[in-house]
Amino acid sequence: MDHRILLSLKILFLVSVLVMATFAGCTAEEQTVGELQALVSEREPDQPSLLPDWNDGEYHDYDATTHMLTIFNDNFPDLVDVFSIGKSIQGRDIWCVRITNEKNNQAKLSCLIDGCIHGNEWEAGDACLYLADYLLINFGNNATVTHILNISKVYIIPLVNPDGRQQNTRWNADNIDLNRNFDVDFGRLRGHSIRIGKLFGWIKIPYIYIPKVGTLTNCGRRPFSEPEAQAVRDVMKTINYHDFSFYVNCHTAIHNIATPWSAFKPPSELTQQEINVHDSVKNWVDENTEYESTPLTYHPSGTVTDWCFKEFRVPSFTLELLSQDYEPGMGEGKHDHLVHWMNTTLPIFLYLLVNIENLHDWQLPTIQPCLPEGVPPPPLH
Numbered sequence: 001m002d003h004r005i006l007l008s009l010k011i012l013f014l015v016s017v018l019v020m021a022t023f024a025g026c027t028a029e030e031q032t033v034g035e036l037q038a039l040v041s042e043r044e045p046d047q048p049s050l051l052p053d054w055n056d057g058e059y060h061d062y063d064a065t066t067h068m069l070t071i072f073n074d075n076f077p078d079l080v081d082v083f084s085i086g087k088s089i090q091g092r093d094i095w096c097v098r099i100t101n102e103k104n105n106q107a108k109l110s111c112l113i114d115g116c117i118h119g120n121e122w123e124a125g126d127a128c129l130y131l132a133d134y135l136l137i138n139f140g141n142n143a144t145v146t147h148i149l150n151i152s153k154v155y156i157i158p159l160v161n162p163d164g165r166q167q168n169t170r171w172n173a174d175n176i177d178l179n180r181n182f183d184v185d186f187g188r189l190r191g192h193s194i195r196i197g198k199l200f201g202w203i204k205i206p207y208i209y210i211p212k213v214g215t216l217t218n219c220g221r222r223p224f225s226e227p228e229a230q231a232v233r234d235v236m237k238t239i240n241y242h243d244f245s246f247y248v249n250c251h252t253a254i255h256n257i258a259t260p261w262s263a264f265k266p267p268s269e270l271t272q273q274e275i276n277v278h279d280s281v282k283n284w285v286d287e288n289t290e291y292e293s294t295p296l297t298y299h300p301s302g303t304v305t306d307w308c309f310k311e312f313r314v315p316s317f318t319l320e321l322l323s324q325d326y327e328p329g330m331g332e333g334k335h336d337h338l339v340h341w342m343n344t345t346l347p348i349f350l351y352l353l354v355n356i357e358n359l360h361d362w363q364l365p366t367i368q369p370c371l372p373e374g375v376p377p378p379p380l381h
């Protein structure tokens, strides 16, 4: 073939490829815009959402929590699955509730929110129950909640430490601090932990105070020595098969949100993307709620949040409810204004839930949640 004809054919081919690529690019862009518009309009007609009918002072102990989960299961059979993930030292079931639109069989993302790993931190468990109640009563009426339960499975463990809740103590029935019993930088004295476990198999010492060192809580003799920590570990491994996307571990009462690492000697570095996503959530909490994101002043070892991040590399948060001013010290026990703290905390859960796809992909969580009227309430002070 003549060289000029060949060259002309090559040029013609290149030009047509370029034209097709440009046209395809436009189409793709139009589709993306169209999809975005569909997404926006899907979320736009948000109906005013209901708030759970709770009263101040109506805290939920183990029996009341079990009762409430049973009611959820009975009233919302197509949304709720309640199951035990293990038994506490004293034989109580550790309940987990999975909330999702069970009629929608599409692939979904999963997340885990738990509370009351420290048994005396009442609002931490009740915030989990309140979230469950909120999602259930608004599904089908409120576009945001309906969207959340169509695309995700929300796993909630209201009482990680049911024995501690019943005895109103921080520790489990072995007097072990469960939030020091996970396998990450375990048992470090500088992490305020001491590995005494049960002395001679039966003497139970919750903590030791050493002048100039401070209070060292009993983390158990070895990681996962306690059945409650084993139960959380195992359910996380199960959830991880279902597109685990983020984790929140609730406490009282430092009044902030924290992200890995807490440990004195972290097992690895965070990537810049992981730092950016964690920082983005903390900034949102700073700007949109009365909670803060100041880092902890100490480095607890063996925490569940650090372990979750180490093991599954999902965005992981420690959320401390209540105000330090409100209850100086540990924030243990019951307080006034339960409903205030539930509604102060709810926006953080909703923000994370509407961003579950971004969090799953370690993309910045830029979607703003539609919040119910009066949520969050103005600060008490």
Ligand SMILES: [Zn+2]
Binding pocket: 118, 121, 251, 252
């Ligand atoms: Zn705590």
